[in-house]
Amino acid sequence: MEEGLALVVERKGKKRKRKKMREDRGRPFCQDPLDVLGRDLMLRVLNNLDARSLALCLVVSRTWNRVASSDLLWTSKCEELWCGKAHIPRLSLVQGISKLDAYSLSVMDGKRNRIMRDDLCDHVWEFHFTKAAPEYWRNLDPYWKGNGPPMHRYFHPDGSQTADPGDKVWGGHESCYSIVTSIIGEGKIREHYVRINRWRPLAVSRKQDWSWEMTNNLFCYSSIPDAYKEGGTGPLFLVM
Known part of the structure; x- marks a missing residue:
């Protein structure tokens, strides 16, 4: 009896997991790029933006502000x-x-x-x-x-x-x-x-x-x- 109950619970758990995976596949990727790429790679990405777009990155979050305000980025923007x-x-x-x-x-x-x-x-x-x-x-x-x-x-x-x-x-x-x-x-x-x-x-x-x-x-x-x-x-x- 207990083994049968455990089997039912396990199957339900697998169904929930498969359902969640299907739902996740349909959702947009919401993870912060800064967390995924890290500061150094993010600096390279942001360096390709124009000054206006880079300025918009300053207001995303405090973490983004610290990266997007780097002199490494704005030195070239000043020169331009x-x-x-x-x-x-x-x-x-x-x-x-x-x-x-x-x-x-x-x-x-x-x-x-x-x-x-x-x-x-x-x-x-x-x-x-x-x-x-x-x-x-x-x-x-x-x-x-x-x-x-x-x-x-x-x-x-x-x-x-x-x-x-x-x-x-x-x-x-x-x-x-x-x-x-x-x-x-x-x-x-x-x-x-x-x-x-x-x-x-x-x-x-x-x-x-x-x-x-x-x-x-x-x-x-x-x-x-x-x-x-x-x-x-x-x-x-x-x-x-």
Whole structure:
């Protein structure tokens, strides 16, 4: 009697096991890839993702965050981001910050349209007259005549501006600049421009390669690429 009961229980147990196996075969594989592959292999997998997809991995779990935030991954992402850029933000190259922070700060700074004194002073600026400028001025400008290197302008921390020696347009006169920014409620910028002496304000714009351009109806200033500069350029703190 006992042997028969044990046999029935054993058969039922086998049936349950077979049923569970059939059910498991129909279910998706739910095991965490990080547990299966381990950290080293997972780093190789994540390294094939683009920056946006990699950033999404940061919010999967704390364990994933520790792996997906590794400098081993974000170093290459920073290099990809900075490739072809005219300027590398100084705040992204501060010693001690993670490469993930460097990437995030670079993206935020690259969207900045508010120019600061550090930006003006850190870069060399190519200068030329616009088509609307008087013909006499344009005749002195290599940009229009094609008879020499472009003119350069240099901004200094003391508020002055200078040019290359022998610049025919410059003429050795004194020049000073100011940055004007008016802000309305909630930190929104209503007006932002650079003024040189008493000339018309220069409207400020940012290009996709993170270079700067300042223009009015007479002049155009363009920042010359200097991504090679050690330590980066621009303000040390994030500017909104």
